[in-house]
Amino acid sequence: MATNATRARALSAREERAWDGYRRMQSLLSSQLNRQLIQETGLSHADYAILSALLAAPDHRLRGLALRCEVQWEKSRLSHHLGRMQTRGLVLREDCVEDSRGAVFRLTEAGRAAVEAASDDRVAAVRTYLLDLLTPDQLDALSEISGAVLARLAQDDPHRRAVAELARGV
Amino acid sequence: MATNATRARALSAREERAWDGYRRMQSLLSSQLNRQLIQETGLSHADYAILSALLAAPDHRLRGLALRCEVQWEKSRLSHHLGRMQTRGLVLREDCVEDSRGAVFRLTEAGRAAVEAASDDRVAAVRTYLLDLLTPDQLDALSEISGAVLARLAQDDPHRRAVAELARGV
DNA sequence: AAGACCCGGTTGACGCGTCAACCATAACGC
DNA sequence: GCGTTATGGTTGACGCGTCAACCGGGTCTT
Structure with a gap:
């Protein structure tokens, strides 16, 4: 490591400005949006991603694999998180009939209510801190x-x- | 919560596209950059932020408070992280003379070597996945x-x- | 000088994310 | 059919980030 032959070109002023701005924006924006979402709805960004994927699915049920594709997470992350969400009563795990190693996750009534309540705050926050600007x-x-x-x-x-x-x- | 009077305007197609793109980019880009940095240099994004702030400081030393301003972290996060970095030998904690509750953190020789080695990879990665595009x-x-x-x-x-x-x- | 308050920093607990190891079942090759 | 390999999913360990509580040393008021 650290033995790369080619030395990277230094950043121009324009590049520096763009990178620095992006870095700062991404860090503060994501923490602001996440904090606000949690505070106002009790759902984290991660919760929201899962729940809205389930909400969009037919019958509010999704195979683990499909869910993983949707949110682009590592499978262990998904498993851990779904476990926690299940104990919070947002989601329900069922066995899969087509493939008995598989699992199917279903939105509970509480889960449905939570996402629907949250989605509005979500959109508003995204508007306030990004789109409307x-x-x-x-x-x-x-x-x-x-x-x-x-x-x-x-x-x-x-x-x-x-x-x-x-x-x-x- | 979830009792806001005003219902947020839905997103236009243009807004939807921008938000969706940004969201996806930010999530994948930051994980890509972080993974790559760790793999090639053994430093996380967080380590890198701290170390480069120290590197830029006169005498490679910085007050805890100043460091906190620099990286914009919560104080407990900084404290925890500096603790871990200290056990890894990247950084050294000293008492502060001007204010005896304060702390001063100094770059060790190993820490200096690590950032300097990493900064090149860092710039190259940022070019590859953002600036040069x-x-x-x-x-x-x-x-x-x-x-x-x-x-x-x-x-x-x-x-x-x-x-x-x-x-x-x- | 004494008390109240403030502030820099640490600690502990807890949820999160990743990695590697693992389990069970399905799919494949023969 | 049987062994092998691939795959969906879970588990445990560990480092990270946040919150709230705390500690001890400044600062301000009187």
Whole structure:
């Protein structure tokens, strides 16, 4: 390690400014959104991701694998988190009939109520701290930037390729 | 909770696209950069932040408080993390003479070597997965977007105001 | 000078995320 | 059919991040 042959070009002022801004924004924005969500709804960003995936699913049930694809988590993370959510009564684990090693997770009534209550706060917060601050041009610029970055990331990880392409509408 | 009077406007297609892209990018990009940094240098993103702040400081020493301002962490997080870094030999804790409740943290020789070795990989990774993918216009757009968001965040938290203003060159 | 309050920093508990090991079942090769 | 391998999911250990409580030394008021 640390024996790379090529020395990386230093950052230009413009690059420095962009990177520093992005870094700062991402760190503060995500903590702000997460804190606010937890405070107002009792759900973490992670909870919300799971619950809204389940909400969108037919019959509010999803195979573990499908859920994993949806949120792009490691399987152990998903398992741990679903365990905790189950004890909180947000979610229910059932056995899978097609594949008896599999598991199916279902939204409980409490879980459904929680996401639905939260989604509004969520949208409002995202508006307040991001979307409403940007011009239409900036919104588009942001989409294009993320598109480029996601495409590059997908290049390294074939697993993610489908996801990124889907996001770009390919 | 969840009893807000006003229902938030739903997202337009453009907003939806921007938010979804940003969310995905931020999640995958930060995990990619962090994983890569750890793998190649043995330092986490958090370690790197601390060490580079110390490296930039005169005499490679910084008051706990100053360090906290620099990285914008909760004090307990800083304390815990510095404790771990100390046992790893990256950093050294000394008593403060001006204020005997205070603490001063110093970069060890090993710590200095580690950051310096890492900084190159760091820059290369940031180029690969972000900066080199963007046009100059996009770099500027990113700076402006983060500027707007940071300004909004600062508005809520007076503590952060100085930092954001500094970042915008006010 | 004494008490109240403030502030820098630490501690402990707890939920989270990752890694590696593991278990059970399914799919494959023969 | 039987052994092998691949796969869906769980578990345990460990480092991390947050919250709330705490400690001890400054500071301010009177």
